[in-house]
Amino acid sequence: MKRMEHIIAVGMVLAVALIAYFITHTWALGPIPPVELRGIAKLYLRGMMSKTTPFYVSSPEAVTSILWDYRGLDTLYETAVFFLAIIGSVTVFRLLREHEHMVEEHRKEIKVPGMTLIVKLITKLTFTIIMVIAAAIALHGQITPGGGFQGGAALAVAPLLAVAALSRYFVEDVGLKERTALALRTLGLAIIGLIALVPLMLIGLGGIAYFMQNLPKPWARYVGFPQWLYDVPLGGSLFFYNVAECLAVGAGFTVLFLLLSIPEKIYMKVIEGEKGE
């Protein structure tokens, strides 16, 4: 058994070494980092940099521009997939209203919830730091690497830490219940949908516009989200999408963590079958 494990380990290392050797020796990946741009990359970069092209985005961040402008529909569908995944998890793990009193009873059983004082103090400090970092990632998504999903995922780590170290009851006392988080998530999704639909409302006024339009185009010049806030580039609708996506993703994950932190014995009691046959 022990020898078999050693053989597997050496075999894995050898396999990876061989693959790495052939990839690098035959220069299959080209130089890392790459020095040449492909045609589509040139198109995107020109669109971001030059105001004269019809595909101007006004954001110096290529990835966010592609995510929410050039390939905006992809990201919209991706958000929809995430939305459905969270809805599915909530449906599986939620407690019915008539079972919620069990959580309250469990809460009364525990005298001092959470971990030791040291862990609690450190968690309170890191909680703030993580929130600030998440806000920076999401709000600067149109200038520096980052964006809505990245910021939201970082944001979700903060309540997760609080649930782990300070217990779910502390998080509930602060005011972050499952329903609140669900409402926040729905609010984020609603904002995304609204910003995507705003240009279409202008069709009613007689102009030409298209779904998820960001800045004015020569053929649809009536739609334009703000490009600058004082001296900060906003990238048109990118900023608003990023903020809303951050809210939706962060709150979505938080709902999941709050539901998963319900003790297993409550679930066991809820799904208890009937006695007898």
Place this chain on the structure above:
Amino acid sequence: MYILHLIMTAICLTLALVFAYLAIVSKDLLMAVVFSAAQSIFYALVFYLLLAPDIVLAYVAVSVGIYSALLVFIIRKTERYEKV
């Protein structure tokens, strides 16, 4: 410079492989989650070396924070040690 990048990538990926192996063979599932998180950190470094900072930001938060936490929740609901 390219050679340096390649060497750093190779070191990171080798260490990630070691941690992946440890995560697979570990009978203590909580330790397996820790090994898996360590592997994710090295993957994040590789993403950074491959000039994908956007992926790094999402990957670190999801794979080290959220994914590990989900698995820890699941272990708490089931059992910590794997029985052969």
